[in-house]
Amino acid sequence: MTTSIIGFPRIGEQRELKFATEHYWKKRATKAELLAIAHQLRVQHWAKQKAAGIDLIPVGDFSLFDTTLDAAYLFNIVPARYKDLGLSSLDEYFALARGYQSEAKSVKALPMKKWFNTNYHYIVPEFDDDTDIKLIGSKLFDEIDEAKEQNVENAKAVIVGPYTLLKLSVFKGKKQPIDFVPAVVTAYGELLTKLNDQGVDWLQLDEPALSFDQSEDDIALFDKIYSKLLASKKNIKVLLQTYFGDVRDSYQTITKLPFDGIGLDFVATTENIKLVKQEGFPADKVLFAGVVNGKNIWRNHYVTTIETLKSLNVQGDIVLSSSCSLQHVPYDASLETQLPESVQRHLAFAYQKLDELAELDAIFQGKNQKVLGVNNDLFSTILHPENQQVKARIDQLTNADYTRLPERSERERIQKDVFHLPELPTTTIGSFPQTKDVRQNRSKLRKGEITRTQYDAFNQEKIKRIIKFQEKAGVDILVHGEYERNDMVEYFGEKLDGFVFTQNGWVQSYGTRGVKPPIIWGDVSRNEPITVATTVFADHLTDHLVKGMLTGPVTIFNWSFPREDITPEQSVTQIALAIRDEVLDLEAHDIKIIQIDEPALRENLPLRKSDWYSDYLDWAVPAFRLVHSGVQPQTQIHTHMCYSEFGDIIQAIDNLDADVISFEASRSDLSLIDQLVAADFQTEVGPGVYDIHSPRIPSVEELEGIIRRIIAKLPATKIWINPDCGLKTRSEKEAFEAVTNMVKATKKVRS
Structure with a gap:
């Protein structure tokens, strides 16, 4: 086992999941039809990873809406107002994400926030004092069975970890995260037992919240959760997966706990590299090294990556991995045939990043030095177009260019006198x-079916209508x-x-x-x-x-x-x-x-x-x-x-x-x-x-x-x-x- 990824895109190359889900919401498709599309996408994604030679394939990273919501739903973290709607489990799940409205009942959606420092948004779980945390769902276990049916023998179960789940949630009552630790540990313990009984070798618990600043109380909360949880893990191996930043505050705590693997992001920051060099890395744990950028679309420079890996001096096993889930990049750069070749050859989307991991693995093991030379040649051909006028303009900027006068309070008075707006x-x-007609009009212009004049005339009629x-x-x-x-x-x-x-x-x-x-x-x-x-x-x-x-x-x-x-x-x-x-x-x-x-x-x-x-x-x-x-x-x-x-x-x-x-x-x-x-x-x-x-x-x-x-x-x-x-x-x-x-x-x- 030498390669893995944290997660994979899930919307489909042609956004099949988007259209299937929206058709379901609009009652143009049945639940069975939606779930069939979801199954088809998972099968395609697993097959692609197998073909690329990925050794440990994530299962559970797929979601109909959001993986944080999936974890909350799996553990019955569903406020009573949604349960009171009397909906099917699927519709209740979507009500949490989108809200619900009928003639008789109306409930707002749960809050939605940015997922750390990305443009992805997650649904914020909500706890109240009566939240009854328990393992009730079957999504993850069903997908493990599904993967086995597709001969994905090296499946790695994936779910948001308990610490991050608690840190990202809102608490509406008097109870705070520490009060829910016993129930959370019990529920995740049941998850470990059930996955162990399914014959799963590895469970990846995503804990990106470790990359935030941590207080002593935060570290104590993390330690309390995992000291108890890992005591019940039986044969299944547990991977603590972090990403988006470094774990400087809790590195010593993490490395002392009985995790079988620890995943660190070596792309977002150099701090994790320093930690491993200065503090060492336990020989009895597997290092999942996040060396392929999961957030940007450029090719990996193999020489730099190999030098980083060798400089770590890790005595135990290393698995090469993505720095974060690949859901933050598109599927396939080879489809971008309209890009200039000078640009296209430097792109690595999700499919190409799978290949990069395989090639890096071979180079790291001394098996494919020819690829290293080809990669070096690629990086010698990057030529970004420069604009000397832009550079000169930036050089001429002064502090005055960043200051608006007069001050805001004076502008506010002037603007109220000019606009005469009502209060509020x-x-x-x-x-x-x-x-639909707006999108069709744009598509016709792109395909050359209408002229720019016709396109603009259509939009002008739309503008007239919306102004009225x-x-x-x-x-x-x-x-x-x-x-x-x-x-x-x-x-x-x-x-x-x-x-x-x-x-x-x-x-x-x-x-x-x-x-x-x-x-x-x-x-x-x-x-x-x-x-x-x-x-x-x-x-x-x-x-x-x-x-x-x-x-x-x-x-x-x-x-x-x-x-x-x-x-x-x-x-x-x-x-x-x-x-x-x-x-x-x-x-x-x-x-x-x-x-x-x-x-x-x-x-x-x-x-x-x-x-x-x-x-x-x-x-x-x-x-x-x-x-x-x-x-x-x-x-x-x-x-x-x-x-x-x-x-x-x-x-x-x-x-x-x-x-x-x-x-x-x-x-x-x-x-x-x-x-x-x-x-x-x-x-x-x-x-x-x-x-x-x-x-x-x-x-x-x-x-x-x-x-x-x-x-x-x-x-x-x-x-x-x-x-x-x-x-x-x-x-x-x-x-x-x-x-x-x-x-x-x-x-x-x-x-």
């Missing part, structure tokens, strides 16, 4: 539903709907120099939502306006104010696959200058409100707080300020952030110096409001009043209650009313009714 102004985050809807609904600040945009990052990347794009590079963001991240290949610049024409067209249709809608530089960077030859700060600054040009163009065309979205600001925040500023916020925040610092005081700058925990970086967000910031808030039950108050947050704020990732349509009464909760804690003069996020993924019925109810509720509160 209403708006949306930007996008409206991308209906917003006027009729009574929305105060309108948007043009973003019908011309395929994705908030991909769209901008297509208009900027320095990016290349895949045909099939889909990556799961959450549930059935997939994104196709652009690839940053060269220096980034803007050669012509991107959004001016559509925004000005919409602005001329109405007497209302219309927002310009842009994606910010940090989000464009974080939601792309970045270069590795320059620093993130350099890439983000290049993008910031390009978006700055767009902001100034919009202002020159009399667009008075411009929203620069940064939903991914927190996404690449280092997991260790000591690294937050030096490694990230010290350049990410200035990059946003660079984008908008050149506008006039009467131009109002908005930004938007969603599905992250913001409380611990509230001051950094305030330092963005935007005029208005809208946040996701409804799924987290408006807990952000208290954090804003505690931090004396000065920016005007729009806490999202309803969850757009759920098909639920909130009533006027529900929304009125939410708005009243907000104004009870924040000054009404500082509050905007808006949904959680863009409405792109909703149906028109859901979006139109919810927005109409939102405005009605706002007017009731105003009165």
